[in-house]
Amino acid sequence: MRRWWMLVAACLVLAVAAPLGWWLTRPSSAEGVAVTSVGAPSPSASSPSAPASPSASSARPAVPQVTARPATPADGSRPTTNPVSISIPGIDVRAAVDPVGVEKDGSMVIPRSVDRVGWYRYGPPPGSDAGAAVVAGHVDSKAQGPGALFRLREVGVGDRVDVRLADGRTVRYEVVGKETLVKKRLPTERLFARDGAPRLVLITCGGPFVPELSSYRDNLVVVAEPVGGAA
């Protein structure tokens, strides 16, 4: 009789422990700093000191000195530093990078092939002095299966991200934040900001899948900051 009671207890422990253990060990959906806080302009930076107007009795504003430059059409050719590949060794992510723009509806183009990722070519490239270099890829697709960034949600603060550039240089980043954000309210103006501290923003899909829309509800966003000593 006692044996049966012990079996009851063992089964109940297992029934509770299995989901609890999964829940405790699954990758967290948010970690580190808020992804929109990196590179945000400091509030004091926006007010330049007002020029004191020394024009004694004149009611008209004083005029500063100005510099001029030739207005000839520039050829606009500049050496490119496009990224060509990205790797996150900690979670076995390795993918080729395509420069991408926007779709007709204004959303970012994501390479059709799920094992490639896209770099938003209108924003700064990785390795720039300022702004967010945005790289995004499919988490998966119905036809092709898991994508290059399928395991991105397992990334943790401190993980290394290497981006190889077309000129052979590698820019090294370290993850500082991870967040799952509802797509409908994705703060794209902040995530794609071309000013502020240099950073890498990785975006894929996450959260629950909505079969009616063939789409996930959320975006998983990871932000990383450059670390010194590019290899």
Added chain:
Amino acid sequence: MRPLRVLAATGAVALGLGLAAAAPSSAAGTSDVSVLHGVPGLTVDVYANGDKLLTDFKPGTLTDPVKLPEGTYDLAVFPAGEGPDGTPAIKADDVAVPSGANITVVAHLSADGTPVLTPFVNDTSRIKPGETRLTVRHTAAAPAVDVRAGGTPVFEGLENPKEAKADIPAAKVSADVVLAGTDTVAIGPADLDLKEGTNTIVYAWGSAEDDNLDLAVQTISGLHSAPGGVPSGTGGLLEDGLPMPLVAVTVVALAGAAFAGRRAVLATRRG
């Protein structure tokens, strides 16, 4: 936003978005003002309110934008070294600079060849992601023109001192200027890199009669906006809830507990 024209003699002009309530002491706001020199063969000094703003300003050059406090300005252009007490080559009095505008004042020739000052208000509204803004301004002593990109007319029948503009997909284009309705090339072609999120302002300047027509280019960047979203998954393979094997383990364990519990109760009754 039509450009206002200032004749060489005198005349009051309201710059930009209407007359600023010109309380002179309230230096509340500023506007970004650039100056473009488009009068061939004349190196000048530019004065504003009697202060020298620019020295040895050469044709075909553009100033960096300068923040001018909101207020009223008397602008005068003198041949280099001759100001500010003589008769200016060009002048415009009581030019009202509003707050928060982006303005380019162009010294150029009118259609009949008279030097004039024309203030243009630059469109710095946000541009859709992936697009660029092309603005063209006719500031040359020349008849109406068409502006072509890659041989196709983009703007037609543009007259001095008017402007035309459009938001188009960002691209590198080969642009030229032809006499309106003809294939007679007046200027160019010139290669223009129309960058995303940037207003590229192209000026036709000079004089057709003197055969010195040319293009000047001003760019205003930072007008971009971010993409609307990042659609990056259609598979539904990502497990958001409890994985199936774990669900099975839990169900089997609960069933086992129920079974064992019944046996335990039965055993208790018997016992």
